[in-house]
Amino acid sequence: SISLVAVYCIFFMGSCSPIHFRAAAAGITLLCVGLSFGASNGLAYLVGGKTAGIHNLLPFLLIGIGVDDMFVISSNIDQTDPRLPIEKRMMIGMQHAGSSITITSFTNAIAFFLGCTSSLDALSSFCFFAGLGVIMLFLSSISVFAAFMVWDIKDRPRKRVTAVVLACVTRRQCFAAKGISLLS
DSSP states (O other): OHHHHHHHHHHHSSOSSTTTOOHHHHHHHHHHHHHHHHHHHHHHHHTTOOOOGGGGGHHHHHHHHHHHHHHHHHHHHHTSOTTSOHHHHHHHHHHHHHHHHHHHHHHHHHHHHHHTTOSOHHHHHHHHHHHHHHHHHHHHIIIIIHHHHHHHHHHHHHHHHHHHHHHHHHHHHHHHHTTOOSOO
8 A cells, every 4th residue: 555655656746747747755755754653653652652453554644644745845835936046935835835734734633632532542542653643744744855845946957957858869769760860
């Protein structure tokens, strides 16, 4: 299941154009989910948390929330004016995306922490781990993923050059296959 979500992220992060395609962003998204899962489990174990069989669902829950957060961040940054400086684009994009992911992350975390009051030990423990996981995911989204997006925006001119070169090479190969010379 995790592999399917990874493939989905890779194909749908941005568009399928060579300039806007963000396969690396999908990898960073999954890295953020892994970091938040590890950090939340470590913190929960540090304070005496215990696991049950239901805890195996936690990575899938975090992937769903994390992928959504990363889509929101990248979409809001893409909607800014590309002629603006990177700092301004990030500020505008994160203002819009930040409020959205903050509200959803903290309402999810509060809902899970309220689930800790359950009389069922396994459910209470799962809710505690999930609440910590959502908070750690929020922190990794606004730090690690946002930093990656700055790099991705700075790398965009190189992607344009690569896309033009690939288009020219592909076009030249197509014409050569048809016996047409582009040099004349």
